[in-house]
Amino acid sequence: AQSVSQHNHHVILSEAASLELGCNYSYGGTVNLFWYVQYPGQHLQLLLKYFSGDPLVKGIKGFEAEFIKSKFSFNLRKPSVQWSDTAEYFCATTDSWGKLQFGAGTQVVVTP
């Protein structure tokens, strides 16, 4: 079954620093990968998704992710974070039915 794992559970960084969150997926045929974000007190929002095509995916709020098949990775990046990027970030994949399998999540805290 498809699954994802996230390497970091907590990340603390200063504003303007670069962010990279790791996500590895298990091989299971067709790969559908997502990054979701959950801001404090808000609902889960889709940042970006990869189904096929260009492995460099650009999402909302300046985020991007790169699908590297040889490394089974789908890392999330942002060149310069803001305080408003403080949130929990989830990597996810889906099975053939579309059932989302989430990683454990990474709590990101951006300090002013």
Place this chain on the structure above:
Amino acid sequence: KAGVTQTPRYLIKTRGQQVTLSCSPISGHRSVSWYQQTPGQGLQFLFEYFSETQRNKGNFPGRFSGRQFSNSRSEMNVSTLELGDSALYLCASSFELGTGDHEQYFGPGTRLTVT
């Protein structure tokens, strides 16, 4: 376009009681999925409904059940509540799952506290 709505937003129940949560998907979406979010277990899939039929089910006991109505609205029921059922219950809607359009839109969740 209105988003996914869930009611109620907050709920406090006692052990042994039952609870029903409601989810209204985005207009035109026919698939509704439910997820449980807890600090210890993270986000876990409960079940998915499409055209009033449960198509997929996660690893939860039979106390957790759901249904979907002809207008795609969905309800989730938990019977004989246990303390461990305290969680944020998220509903997500999608136009269709399993066809390549796997994007799901989440509601704000219902925070259930069992005392």
